[in-house]
Amino acid sequence: MAEILAKQPGPDGVAAGLAAAAAGDTAKTGNHRALLVNNGSDDPITVTIAVPGKTATGEDVPDNVITVAASELRVIPLLPLYADPEANRQAVITWSATANVTRGVIQL
Template sequence: MADLSLITVPVDAGIADVAGQAVAAAGGGDTAPVGPHRFLYVANGDASPHTVTVATPGTVKGLAISDASLVVAAGDHGILPLNNVYRGANGRAAITYDDVTSVTVAAFELES
């Protein structure tokens, strides 16, 4: 898994070039920092839809919490929050993809 760096987006400086900051999704998955105001940006430049899954390692009263998933349509973009519920043992979210063909991703944090 590749570690995505966190990119800070200043809230008072206008629109950030979100797509321009994205990197190729790793075939074995990626990890990203979690916390308030953080999110994963996904761009799908492929001709087919792709599913992005963020593992949810915790439990509630002994029951597993379902992983979060997002289907990004062909040629579309999507975002997933990177809340603390996705924090793995290494302190980061584990992100996987059904395919990485023409998929780019970035981890962002809105400046508080």
Template sequence: MADLALITVPIDTGIADVAAQAVAAAAGGDTALVGPHRFLYVANGDASSHTVTVATPGTVKGLAISDATLTVAAGDHGILPLANVFRGANGRAAITYDDVTSVTVAPFELET
């Protein structure tokens, strides 16, 4: 899995070209830092929809918490929060894709 570098969104200027910040999704999955004000941007340039899954490693009273999924339509964009519930043992979220053809991603953090 590739470790995605967190991109800070400046409060005074923002980011005009979000898509330009994105990198190709890794076939073996990616990881990203989790926490408040953080989210994963997904761009799908393929002709088919693609599903992104973020593992939820925790449990509640011994019961597994369902993983979060986001299906991004062909040619569309989506965002998925990177909340603390997705924190793995390494402190990062584990992100996988049903396919990475023409899929780019970027983790962002809103400056506070």
């Protein structure tokens, strides 16, 4: 797994430093962290963030599946509920496509 390291803006901001999306992406979670997804392709993609755990009835908690339109930059909160104990307490992120898709993480 490849952790996407967070950038933290100072008073003058910070370059987002987006890099190519890849299989096995992970990121630390937190109330002030967000995943930046830039879809540079001509088609929409989906970003899936796994939600670990079970419901009260024993069913898997549904994953969060987010559609990112073509040519869209989307900001997705990295909520603490995404912290997967089997992935070093990080969010596990999967992509429907990675061609022309870049990503980064910011912490405010």
